[in-house]
Amino acid sequence: MRTRFQERPAAQQRGRGFMIALGLLGIGMTLVFVAIGFNAPNSIPGRGYYNLQAEFTDADNIAPHAQVRLGGKIVGQVLNPRVDDGKAVVDLQIDPKYKPLKSDSVVEVRPRSAVGVRYVDIRSGKSGEPLPEGATIPSSQTKATRALDEVLGTFDPETRVKTQQFLREFGKGMAARGEDLNETIGAAPDMLRGTDEVLGAIADRQDAAGNFVRGSAIAAASADPVREQIRLGFAPEAKALRPFSDRGDELRATLDAAPGTFSTMSSRLPSVDALVKETEGFAARMRPVLKAGPGAFGQTAALLREARPGLRDADATLRLADRAVIPTLELLDTTRPLLPQLESTLDNAKPTVERLGRYGCDFIEWGRRWTDALAWGNAQGGYLRFNVITPSPESVTGLEGAAAAIGATGTNRSPYPPPCTSNTETPSPTGGTVNATPEG
Structure with missing residues (x-):
């Protein structure tokens, strides 16, 4: 009976050729990685670069792999610094995303520290032509900053000591x-x-x-x-x-807002000047009033002292008026629904009232005649007397009709005279009446 281990095939030994090939492959890969690592400071395989050259009349202490900066950012490195025709020439290896630079760009060698480390600073141009791959920036557009050690090298020993003391004290002050x-x-x-x-x-x-x-x-x-x-x-x-x-921060915000505020104030100054002038005139006119003010205040004080009893009595009146406020408001609330009908009634009565108002003097005359009639009473208390008269044309046709019927030449009266013309009619030639005063 076979077991599970007996069914498994036995391991076979690899051939010598295979082992040699495997070793050579390992050695080759090692050499490739070594080559990549050795060349990595200069370039990385598979990555693109934007390469330029720059000429300098003085590029002292600029070393390979020095930083290249654009706007304060590290964008590349310096490669292969050399001297060509009496000028220092360096290769600038720049990240391709900053491609292309303009032909009016300025390149400057600047110190990174006081010990002589340099870097290349690029100030990108704006109006020049784009620089193609491998283009050269001439020395007329490059410059170098003097390092501090070169400047200090011009001092004598005593001056250098004093400079050191100054820098130490300056450092304490700038802490x-x-x-x-x-x-x-x-x-x-x-x-x-x-x-x-x-x-x-x-x-x-x-x-x-x-x-x-x-x-x-x-x-x-x-x-x-x-x-x-x-x-x-x-x-x-x-x-x-x-x-x-x-x-x-608050002061800075205030100063930032100040120009707009001052501009607005400046545009408003003519109006303010007019206001100041008007205020000045008002003050001049108020001066006599203010001069009379103390006397007026004294008289007002005396008036208030004299009015004290009356004000005390007025307190009771005001209390009664206070109790009448609520009933008055209730009465107004009750009469409010009736106001539309009252307004309609007054509108309807308006023509009649206007007509009767024009006959005011006739009503006054009628009242005076009625008073005279009541003055003739008898002993039994009778005030009105009626006399029976013989029928005449007046009783049937009125005053105008009677005059026309009998041809009378005496005074005739109209039953509808104009306002305030009663007893002023004159007879007309035809027996009618002519109003002395026209109705107006």
Whole structure:
């Protein structure tokens, strides 16, 4: 009976040729990786680059693989620095995403530190032609910054010692002042341009520079014994300016908003001037009133003292009026629904009232005649007497009809005379009446 282990095929030994090929493959791959690693500082296989050349009249201490920066960012490296026809030439290997640079770009060798390490800084142009692959930036568009060690090399030993002391003290003064230092550096270009103009004016005058230096030395020597007093003298100013430093963001926001505010205020100044003039005139006219003010206030005080009893009595009246307010409001609420009908009634009565109003004098005359009639009473208390008269044309046709029927030439009366013309009609030739006053 076979077991599970007996069914498994026995392992076979590999041939010698296969083992040699496998070893050669391993050695080849190792050599490839070594070659890639050895050449990696210069280029990485499979990656593209934007290659340019730059010529310099002075590119001291620029070394292979030095950084190439554009706008403060590392965008490539320096390769193969060499001398060609008396000029320093370097290859610039740049990331292709910054391709192409313009022909008016400026290349500068700048120090990374005070110990001589350099890097290449590119200021990209804007109006030039695009630089193709392998193009050369001429020396007219390149420059190099003097390193600090070269500058210090021009000083004598005593000056270098003093410079070291100055730098140490300067470092202590700049401790924890990074933000202020950044702002100062940002403002430095404008300050240096102004300084250049001042120093240029000094240099144009003979012996002006020497006198300036000697005067500065004398001023510094004079101030040295009292430097502590000078420092303490600025303490109040520093304390006064501290709130502005602590509230720098708010002050900056205020200053940012100030131009627009001042512009708006400037456009409004004519209106403000007019207002000020009107206010000045008003103040001038108010001066007599204010002069009479004390006397008027005294009289008002006397009036209030005399009015005290009346005001005390008025308190009871106001209390009664207060109790009448609620019933009055309830009455108004009750009558409010009737106001539309009352308004309609008044509108309907308006023509009649207007007509009767024009006969006001006739109503007054009627009342006076009625009063005269009531004055003739008898002993039994009777006030009205009726006399029976013989029938006549007047009783049937009215005054105008009777006059026309009998041809009377006496005074005739109209049953509808104009306002205030009663008893003023004159007979007409035809027996009618003519109004003395036309109805108007």
